[in-house]
Amino acid sequence: MIILIDQDGVLADFEHAFLAAWRERHPGIAPVAYEDRKSFNLLEDYPPELRGKAEAIYTAPGFIRGLPPVPGAIEAFKELLALGMDLRICTAPLRQYENCVAEKFQWVERHLGRAATERIVMTRDKTLVRGDILIDDKPGIEGAVAQPSWRHIVYDAPYNRHIADRPRMVWADWRNVLAGQLYAADA
Ligand SMILES: [Mg+2]
Known part of the structure; x- marks a missing residue:
């Protein structure tokens, strides 16, 4: 998966x-x-x-590189990898890419290890990326592909709470939210 x-x-x-x-x-x-x-x-x-x-x-130098991890995210990422999930970090760079692009890689290396940088897919259009699930805090994810291959799980944030037609999660409950999807894929 x-x-x-x-x-x-x-x-x-x-x-x-x-x-x-x-x-x-x-x-x-x-x-x-x-x-x-x-x-x-x-x-x-x-x-x-x-x-x-x-x-x-x-956009200041060092801001993206210095972001703290979301609580529970690093542990969950490692656990999902250990479960055999094929994880990709699917991220859109800022339009002001100058500091952001390299610092996103540096952030991943710092918190998840250098090998994890090979899992980065950086694009402004996530609909073009194939996958089973996309975990993302952005409410409406649109692009060139009208029907992306992934199912969007909304990562909860105050600015996406009007979205009611998709599963919602935070890292504290990822097992509950992802369980149905993972077992379905195993079957
Ligand atoms: Mg986001």
């Missing part, structure tokens, strides 16, 4: 690192609290006059 796992928001904790960096840089300006995030696109949750400040944080 091929399981595609998104990087930011699923393996790497982009949101909380962003908030920490914002508070450090702009102590006088309140950021949008995690639970108040409405749009997958972080900039859309900020008024136009603050968007430059927000963008400067996540």
Whole structure:
């Protein structure tokens, strides 16, 4: 079974690192609290006059490389590998790719080992990637292929809670959510 796992928001904790960096840089300006995030696109949750400040944080050298793992993600990744799952880290680079692309590889090496960097599939169009399951926090994943081969499992976040027609998980309950899919594949 091929399981595609998104990087930011699923393996790497982009949101909380962003908030920490914002508070450090702009102590006088309140950021949008995690639970108040409405749009997958972080900039859309900020008024136009603050968007430059927000963008400067996540495009800064070292930001992507320094993201903390989402709690439970590293352990679950290793356990899924041990179960024989063919895991791929399916990640879209920022449009400002300059720091992001290399730092995504560095992040994977740091937390999952250098061999895991060979599992990276970096694309802005995940519908083109074949797999059985895609675990991703993005609500609507669209691209050139209208009917992707994978089933989308939504990784829970405040900005995707309006999605009700797909399974939803966090790493704390991955066994329950994935169980049906895994056993079905074994049969
Ligand atoms: Mg994501």
